[in-house]
Amino acid sequence: MSQTAQTAAQAKTQGPVSDFIRHHYRHFNAAALVDAADAYTAHLASGGHMMVTLAGAMSTAELGLSLAEMIRADKVHIISCTGANLEEDVFNLIAHDFYERVPAWRDLSAEDEQALLERHMNRVTDTCIPEEEAMRRLERALLDEWRRADAAGERLFPHEFLYRLIRSGALKEHYQIDPKDSWLVAAAEKDLPIVVPGWEDSTTGNMYAAHCLTGEITNVHTVKTGIEYMMALAEWYTKTAPEHSVGFYQIGGGIAGDFPICVVPMLHQDLQREGVPMWGYFCQISDSTTSYGSYSGAVPNEKITWGKLSVDTPKFIIESDATIVAPLMFALILGW
Template identity: 55%
Template sequence: MGVSSLSIRNFVDSNFLHFNAGELKKAAESLTQFIDQGGKIFITLAGAMSTARLGKTLAPLIRTGAVAGISCTGANLEEDIFLLLAESKYESINDWRSLSGQDDFELLSRQLNRVTDVCIPENEAIREIENLILPLWKSSSKNKKSYLPHVFFYQILLDSQLNFDGNKNDSWVLAAAENNLPLFVPGWEDSTMGNIFASHVIDSNVNPDIILGGIHYMTELAAWYETQNSQLAFFQIGGGIAGDFPICVVPMLNQDLQREVPLWSWFCQISESTASYGGYSGAPPNEKITWGKLSVETPKFVIESDATIAAPLIFAYLLDY
């Protein structure tokens, strides 16, 4: 039986008509129009989106120039690079829901760190990055130079001597580094490499002052936001600090500094959280109006779905795959 070929954009337009599917279609259509009119996207990444291979669609989107900046967790920053260095050493767990405690202990004994249904190899990924980045930390300590955390990661990625095991076209951090994309990583210390950095501080190998923190990221974000000439869409994947931190730059500039900057011009969040449960991180779109982050007229979308499904579909839609 012959099957007609549909692009992802055409498939979404034809089949995603109601409920969360309909909301995804409306958001994708609206964001496409926003970009076509000269707007750019500010993306926030929570959860384990890098290990979910979001880079396969995010990296090419970055290379189009449509992405103005990214805010992410320390885990998403490092886990994209883990894949780049050791993809062939990852192990998938097909029946992960049936694992016993003993099964997981055996994975630990093999130095495999499980993230739901896939394991990150300790030596080939995590310790390899430690070996690459530690000399940079030590050099900065010796020279009394301080940098934002992601700068060190950009440096090791742009080193021509680095051997990639994964497909470099699928690495969103590499695409960001190559394009010198503004990157903001609030709470970086809550990550594997942040923990490793702390261990070297305890061992007196490096000076803790070489890593600039969240306040420095906010001042960098504020300076960056004030220089933007394009309207900015705020595309939030998940909740938590990756999204809550950067969206606050607007009320900080307008209310605390008494400056006049535009509000975020477009908003979408992919989340499965429910505000009334109390565990929702941030605020629903209309609530954000009361905090001076969005306006009444701002296009607003909430896709209550699995971000590992919805985000790649929207990025593919924007890329017209």
């Protein structure tokens, strides 16, 4: 079946949100959204797998409301995210009722910000995360896991420690949203591979460093490193890509996307491996203006020169706010 025929058949079974999008989203970034969603669906239909990368503050933006269902529906096969997105999905899970929204966040003065600090409310754009109920609550549970692993000589990745917490039920009494709306809970249920480059640059990463400094954790390598994440990703990609072309769906820019996309040129150029497939699909949602020197805003074709994408890779850029675009694309892919 051709991609056009697939899209037509799919449209017949889609729900009201998808119908609205297909009727109204006809040009410019709106049309790019539809085209990218249809190409995503076609990539999966042909046996492909998909990596989703999360930059920015997508977990605090509650992307889990749609991303969790994408994971459960087997439309996401691996995730790369910042340490902030990894932990903030859990913060929201266990402290949602204590969050505060600041609708007029653009009008805050320095004094207003200081008042939030004194109340231990950490602002992420229009949302304040409560330190005690979210961050310290998770820290206490994580510290127990870190200590046990340290004493047993175990070493795990940051996301594996969180998987342990979720599966153990240690935090369940604190859940304040439906766990079906947590993308990390969905990922833990699927045992989804996750890559977290630069985890050290996160709240829990800072906490871990502090507990190493106090001597509560004796082996700093109890939590595995970013280099080990790249090695694990290389193994996963080498095993997966020959059987399932792997697509790359990038939300925002930064290390969450820059780190994993480099696995292909590393395998080709640094390990001199032959026959490693290129990324089979590429889409980036970004409001970063394409410009010289702006890596996050670089057009996909620039990635060809770095050995990341091929001439034939379907490529899309949607220049808009990911908090608007990603849920709409996921709705279209899921047929909502």
